[in-house]
Amino acid sequence: EAGVAQSPRYKIIEKRQSVAFWCNPISGHATLYWYQQILGQGPKLLIQFQNNGVVDDSQLPKDRFSAERLKGVDSTLKIQPAKLEDSAVYLCASSERDRWVTEAFFGQGTRLTVV
Amino acid sequence: AQSVTQLGSHVSVSEGALVLLRCNYSSSVPPYLFWYVQYPNQGLQLLLKYTSAATLVKGINGFEAEFKKSETSFHLTKPSAHMSDAAEYFCAVRPYNNNDMRFGAGTRLTVKP
Numbered sequence: 001e002a003g004v005a006q007s008p009r010y011k012i013i014e015k016r017q018s019v020a021f022w023c024n025p026i027s028g029h030a031t032l033y034w035y036q037q038i039l040g041q042g043p044k045l046l047i048q049f050q051n052n053g054v055v056d057d058s059q060l061p062k063d064r065f066s067a068e069r070l071k072g073v074d075s076t077l078k079i080q081p082a083k084l085e086d087s088a089v090y091l092c093a094s095s096e097r098d099r100w101v102t103e104a105f106f107g108q109g110t111r112l113t114v115v
Numbered sequence: 116a117q118s119v120t121q122l123g124s125h126v127s128v129s130e131g132a133l134v135l136l137r138c139n140y141s142s143s144v145p146p147y148l149f150w151y152v153q154y155p156n157q158g159l160q161l162l163l164k165y166t167s168a169a170t171l172v173k174g175i176n177g178f179e180a181e182f183k184k185s186e187t188s189f190h191l192t193k194p195s196a197h198m199s200d201a202a203e204y205f206c207a208v209r210p211y212n213n214n215d216m217r218f219g220a221g222t223r224l225t226v227k228p
Contacts, residue, residue: 031214055213093159095214105161106158106160
């Protein structure tokens, strides 16, 4: 079974530039998450999708961050414009909708450095 | 909303010694609980999970955790540490009735030879 795919693995941009990350979840997984992991901290949920609908985006800085999952499969997360404090690893994860299948499977993440 | 507190951001043990990583949770509904491990420059890998069956859960690499409702705890243990156990460990909680998973701040485990 293929895992969660993310690209790019690394990205360096200047502040005020824009950047986009891509995630392809495990086939058949209805739930997709984007997490932000700042160095030395645990992952913080940015947004959760169920199929192509947003379940929770309460911690997404909507003035600069956006995310979409148009066809209920892969997803993109965009930052525009980026700030220095956005430097972090952005993790994508997916899980099945069935409540009895409980864990999230994670991709390797995209490490963003804003200079 | 649910949350997790991991006590101790850094834990150091000698090779062969007991590993104990602490996790306390808060949840208004019955929770599912998880321990994940993260190696440098990698994503998170599931170690074990509690899903309301047995309270003592065994995971990969010799780790286990015990769910204690009265103490709202889910501490991770391993009888004998190995050098390869050095990593960051995260406890996570989600309600039984939705997929809203929240993570603790993590505990970095160092294993000394």
